[in-house]
Amino acid sequence: MALSQIPRIPLAHLPTPLEYLPRLSEELGGPRILVKRDDCTGLALGGNKTRKLEFLIAEAQAQGADTIVTIGGVQSNHVRQTAAAAARVGLSCHLVLARAVPWDDPAYEVSGNVQLDHLLGAQVHLLPEGTDRDGALRRIARALRTNGRSPYVIPSGGSNAIGAMGYAACAVELEEQARAAGETIDYLIHATGSGGTQAGLIAGLHGADSQIQVLGIDITAAADEIAGKVRTIARDTSQALAQAKRPPRDALQVISGYAGSAYGMPTEQMRSAVRMAARLEGLILDPVYTGKAMAGLIDLVRQGRFSETETIVFLHTGGMPGLFAYNEYFRDETGA
Numbered sequence: 001m002a003l004s005q006i007p008r009i010p011l012a013h014l015p016t017p018l019e020y021l022p023r024l025s026e027e028l029g030g031p032r033i034l035v036k037r038d039d040c041t042g043l044a045l046g047g048n049k050t051r052k053l054e055f056l057i058a059e060a061q062a063q064g065a066d067t068i069v070t071i072g073g074v075q076s077n078h079v080r081q082t083a084a085a086a087a088r089v090g091l092s093c094h095l096v097l098a099r100a101v102p103w104d105d106p107a108y109e110v111s112g113n114v115q116l117d118h119l120l121g122a123q124v125h126l127l128p129e130g131t132d133r134d135g136a137l138r139r140i141a142r143a144l145r146t147n148g149r150s151p152y153v154i155p156s157g158g159s160n161a162i163g164a165m166g167y168a169a170c171a172v173e174l175e176e177q178a179r180a181a182g183e184t185i186d187y188l189i190h191a192t193g194s195g196g197t198q199a200g201l202i203a204g205l206h207g208a209d210s211q212i213q214v215l216g217i218d219i220t221a222a223a224d225e226i227a228g229k230v231r232t233i234a235r236d237t238s239q240a241l242a243q244a245k246r247p248p249r250d251a252l253q254v255i256s257g258y259a260g261s262a263y264g265m266p267t268e269q270m271r272s273a274v275r276m277a278a279r280l281e282g283l284i285l286d287p288v289y290t291g292k293a294m295a296g297l298i299d300l301v302r303q304g305r306f307s308e309t310e311t312i313v314f315l316h317t318g319g320m321p322g323l324f325a326y327n328e329y330f331r332d333e334t335g336a
Helices: 022-028 049-062 077-089 113-119 133-146 161-181 196-207 223-240 268-281 290-302 320-330
Strands: 018-020 032-037 067-073 092-098 123-126 151-154 187-192 213-218 311-316
Touching (some): 022 290, 077 113, 092 133, 213 290, 268 320
Parallel strands (some): 092 123, 187 213
16 A cells, blocks of 8 residues: 555644754764754644654544543653644543653653643543553543543554554655755664654655665663564554565664663753754754754764764654753753
8 A cells, every 4th residue: 555545634744844954063073964853743842743643643533533542651742742633633632641750850740741731631641650551541441432432542652553654754755855955865863762753764765765774762771672663563564555575674773872771861961962952053852852862863973983975864853842841950050
């Protein structure tokens, strides 16, 4: 099946910009660095999940769902965009939030994405620490069915073969933009967490016979587990697109070492990368995903991983609302 034949509804501002980062490129003294601005997808402050939701919400509508149910961490960007997508198309939305990050900033459970979840009208279920997340998700969906509702359950991160179609489409979009701009892209670097974004990119670039290498920077501190998820979703996405051959095994590259002690826990490398991007390019990153991915990009450049003649695209997957949940961490010694 061709990508154009898969049900999809318009939610995102597309194509997102592809911009050159001249000051960051000069500062690092390595390859040419561009940014793919998927923080500009437009839905409730944007982010990468909006591309996935174009396909997931379309499937929910096709199945006659009247309620969307999904799960994520307290400061999940995915659940915030899911709540916005549900509001856009007139569906009820239940969000199951798990306390997955041991972060004690007073703002963590009330500001940022959580504040937006409530503003968007979602029913928020905040789980006690240690609760079985998947079991809670099943119970809430079952209770909705018992009460006569028709829920459509979206996995964490919107990461399955349907959601990954959003990034198979993004891969085609990026190739077209690069061709129109006369750019030859060697590497595409991004944060990889639930696996769907990387899987979609791998399947989409494979289908386009592209030579771009996708480097997923692990932000979970569980790189092997993430690699397994990406491999499975990429395989399922490729099959759903009726590709004659699966993506080769070496298309999957998950790079560890930048997640810190655990998912969502800040690192000094991340803080330095967030400040560098902001102060050199006016580019705002988040502490959980893009900040750690940029820390990986910066370190790989400094290690000499890329030549000066190569071109890197950094996929900005959004997540800026989460920055406000780490307010104290980003205060410098002067209190600024």
